[in-house]
Amino acid sequence: MTSATKSNIVLDVSGVNKSFGGLRALTNVNLQVEEGKVHAIIGPNGAGKSTLLNVCIGRIRPDNGHVVFNGEKLDSHQPHEINQLGVSRVFQTPEIFADLNLLENVMIPAFAKRDGAFTFNAMKAVSSEKELREEAEEILHDVGLYERRTHLAGSLSRGDKRRLELGMCLIQKPKLLLLDEPTAGMARHDTNMTIELLKRIKARGMTKVIIEHDMHVVFSLADKISVLAQGTVIAEGLPEEVRGNPRVKEAYLGEAH
Amino acid sequence: MFGNLSRQDWILFLGFSAVVLLAPILFQPIGAAYPAILEKFCIFGLFAIGFNILFGLTGYLSFGHAAFLGVGSYAAVWSFKLFTMNVIPAIVLSIIFAGIFAFVIGFVSLRRSGIYFSILTLAFAQMSYNMAYSVLTPLTNGETGLQLTLKDPRIIDAMFITPGTGLPRSSLFGLEISGGGLGGFYFTAVALIIGFYISMRIFRSPFGLMLKAIKSNQNRMRYTGFNTRPYLMAAFVISGVYAGLAGSLMAAVDPLAGPERMQWTASGEVVLMSILGGVGTLVGPVIGAAIIKYFENIFSGFNENALNSVFSFLPDTVREPIVKLLSLFVGEGWSLTLGLVFMAIVIFLPGGIMEGVRLLTSLFKKGGNGNKPAVSGQTQPAE
Numbered sequence: 113m114t115s116a117t118k119s120n121i122v123l124d125v126s127g128v129n130k131s132f133g134g135l136r137a138l139t140n141v142n143l144q145v146e147e148g149k150v151h152a153i154i155g156p157n158g159a160g161k162s163t164l165l166n167v168c169i170g171r172i173r174p175d176n177g178h179v180v181f182n183g184e185k186l187d188s189h190q191p192h193e194i195n196q197l198g199v200s201r202v203f204q205t206p207e208i209f210a211d212l213n214l215l216e217n218v219m220i221p222a223f224a225k226r227d228g229a230f231t232f233n234a235m236k237a238v239s240s241e242k243e244l245r246e247e248a249e250e251i252l253h254d255v256g257l258y259e260r261r262t263h264l265a266g267s268l269s270r271g272d273k274r275r276l277e278l279g280m281c282l283i284q285k286p287k288l289l290l291l292d293e294p295t296a297g298m299a300r301h302d303t304n305m306t307i308e309l310l311k312r313i314k315a316r317g318m319t320k321v322i323i324e325h326d327m328h329v330v331f332s333l334a335d336k337i338s339v340l341a342q343g344t345v346i347a348e349g350l351p352e353e354v355r356g357n358p359r360v361k362e363a364y365l366g367e368a369h
Numbered sequence: 370m371f372g373n374l375s376r377q378d379w380i381l382f383l384g385f386s387a388v389v390l391l392a393p394i395l396f397q398p399i400g401a402a403y404p405a406i407l408e409k410f411c412i413f414g415l416f417a418i419g420f421n422i423l424f425g426l427t428g429y430l431s432f433g434h435a436a437f438l439g440v441g442s443y444a445a446v447w448s449f450k451l452f453t454m455n456v457i458p459a460i461v462l463s464i465i466f467a468g469i470f471a472f473v474i475g476f477v478s479l480r481r482s483g484i485y486f487s488i489l490t491l492a493f494a495q496m497s498y499n500m501a502y503s504v505l506t507p508l509t510n511g512e513t514g515l516q517l518t519l520k521d522p523r524i525i526d527a528m529f530i531t532p533g534t535g536l537p538r539s540s541l542f543g544l545e546i547s548g549g550g551l552g553g554f555y556f557t558a559v560a561l562i563i564g565f566y567i568s569m570r571i572f573r574s575p576f577g578l579m580l581k582a583i584k585s586n587q588n589r590m591r592y593t594g595f596n597t598r599p600y601l602m603a604a605f606v607i608s609g610v611y612a613g614l615a616g617s618l619m620a621a622v623d624p625l626a627g628p629e630r631m632q633w634t635a636s637g638e639v640v641l642m643s644i645l646g647g648v649g650t651l652v653g654p655v656i657g658a659a660i661i662k663y664f665e666n667i668f669s670g671f672n673e674n675a676l677n678s679v680f681s682f683l684p685d686t687v688r689e690p691i692v693k694l695l696s697l698f699v700g701e702g703w704s705l706t707l708g709l710v711f712m713a714i715v716i717f718l719p720g721g722i723m724e725g726v727r728l729l730t731s732l733f734k735k736g737g738n739g740n741k742p743a744v745s746g747q748t749q750p751a752e
Contacts, residue, residue: 169592195594207592209585212578220582223575224594232603234576239375241575280593 120147122288122319128167128177130160137163138174139343145288150310150320152330154354155340156364161323162204164340165290168321169201170194182287192229198287200280202294204323206273208280210266214257217265218248218279225284248283254309255279271298275306282313289313291322295329307332331355339363378569385652386562393551401663404554409666410659411557412618415564417642417654419611422568423604424640425649426577428584432487432636433474433494437467437609439501439631441616443508446515446626453525454537456546456556456621460614467613468606475605479598482587494636501628514627539621546621553622560618561655564611569651571607580604612639641707645714647723656722661707668706671699 123145130138137160145151153161166172168179170191179186186194200221209217222244227233252258255275260268265276274294281289294310295303303326310333314320324330330337330351337354339347341363347354354360374382388395389411396402401410420434441463448459478489501509509515517536526537539547546553571577583590583597590597620626629635638661646657676692676699683691698706718725 171592190596191591192594192596195592201592203592207586207589209582209589211585212581216578216582220578220590221593223579227575229594229596230599232576232599234571234574234603234607236575237374237570237573238575238578239573284594 124180128174149335152334159340160343200286201290204292215261251279289320409662411561413658414655416615417658419608421654423608426580431490433490435635436494436497437612438616441613442620442626445617445620450521463617471606471609498631647721650723653723668703
């Protein structure tokens with residue numbers, strides 16, 4: 113943290129406030145994510161974790177404060193522009209193309225990465241895009257869905273949908289990957305497989321922000337943890353530091369404890 | 370240029386073309402082999418193919434596509450009046466005007482989705498209809514409709530040919546298009562085949578895949594890095610151009626244009642055609658268009674006298690109530706029949722006729738009757 117110079121901070125959230133009507137969802141949130149690290153955000157339900165991610169991808173505009181990605185302010189950017197800068201997100205409820213097959217699901221983000229936000233290529237053929245298809249098949253191998261590549265995405269179980277969505281993000285090779293509870297609803301075996309997968313891509317040097325309730329996942333992946341409660345960051349540090357922090361225990365277990 | 374389609378697609382395309390070109394022979398047994406009705410099949414088929422590019426691929430339901438059809442018709446008739454009776458300039462002009470019109474309407478309407486989009490397009494179409502009916506009378510000749518007259522300048526024609534005594538007929542470099550001959554049919558048939566081919570290419574292209582993805586999950590598309598607006602705009606303009614082309618063909622085979630072509634019932638009709646045939650399939654909309662136009666032709670031709678003669682074998686006391694009841698559904702009341710058929714399709718076969726065909730083929734395969742070859746382009750499931 114102290115060694116972090118300005119240059120290797122990928123995502124810099126500073127002084128972000130957001131209210132919905134009378135409800136203060138985020139209060140003066142500051143968050144710095146270093147390049148190549150896995151930064152976990154934990155906190156009780158309703159702490160504002162998902163809101164924070166929504167602010168980062170342009171789904172929600174902050175009332176004040178800034179989000180800076182790789183030196184660029186994201187205040188007035190559209191969601192697709194933020195993605196084109198290199199930010200991908202796995203949502204809490206899987207956002208996939210249910211009516212298309214798995215291969216198409218993974219190829220579509222690859223088209224976005226290669227051809228940009230809009231290309232009019234109505235006279236080309238998808239079937240002649242060999243390179244993209246091979247890339248997509250490789251990703252489907254990685255997330256363990258290759259055998260089912262011709263199935264409709266809507267027919268997958270919830271856990272498989274999550275893995276598919278992860279694959280859709282990975283094929284874009286984002287500079288920053290935001291994961292909103294990537295293992296929620298998965299069986300232990302699938303959770304471990306996802307952890308292994310995330311560890312493997314960590315080796316490729318992709319920066320990740322991960323929201324997670326499962327402490328097993330958090331402590332096996334995170335380089336740094338921020339604890340969010342009632343819309344503010346109440347603790348931050350290395351995993352072992354956060355684990356012993358009394359304020360964190362209080363936030364999780366309640367004062368009555 | 371012709372590559373990149375799979376073998377199955379080529380078979381479908383060739384089958385489709387064969388059925389269309391041989392229609393004057395194939396449709397003889399059902400009494401629909403004369404040019405006027407066949408031209409209708411082709412023109413409305415083209416209209417429905419274009420509509421399906423928007424509705425079938427992106428899921429955006431436009432209730433105002435007849436406006437583009439009307440604009441295409443007016444543009445074509447003006448081309449006949451001012452320049453030449455050759456159909457090529459008329460078609461080019463229609464495509465340009467319908468395209469511009471679609472761009473403007475799309476630009477406003479695509480700011481919203483779902484029901485709001487439908488209402489906006491409907492409002493625009495009704496506005497166009499009312500304007501064509503009243504304030505734009507100098508351009509549209511109001512209620513009477515825009516027609517050819519002997520006093521029209523036709524500047525290009527005037528340079529080359531001395532005008533005859535009657536109204537001239539539209540033509541393609543000497544081949545007569547209007548006037549009810551087979552020339553008109555083959556002209557519309559070729560336009561339909563080209564339109565079908567282009568739609569097929571769009572369906573198989575990355576662009577088409579993106580449109581399907583927008584239909585499936587537009588939010589995901591945005592967070593995946595796509596600017597969805599230009600994709601929707603392009604689809605809207607393409608389908609508007611198809612409608613304009615259909616309108617100009619309508620004017621080519623019968624050189625007049627009236628405001629009723631823009632009315633909401635005409636917009637609704639193309640929605641029915643697509644849904645009846647099968648939304649999002651390649652040939653479904655064409656089949657839907659042909660079926661609706663065919664039965665419209667048959668049912669609206671029936672009247673009480675015709676019914677009486679059909680049931681003349683029955684005693685009077687039985688015949689009279691039956692004829693009374695049935696006469697509600699024929700002639701002017703044909704739309705009542707259409708409504709009932711449409712309800713039945715939506716309730717029992719939401720995927721339209723194409724879904725029915727698919728169900729039947731899978732039933733045949735299961736029944737071990739697998740030696741049945743692919744019948745024709747028209748009955749093959751596409752997609």
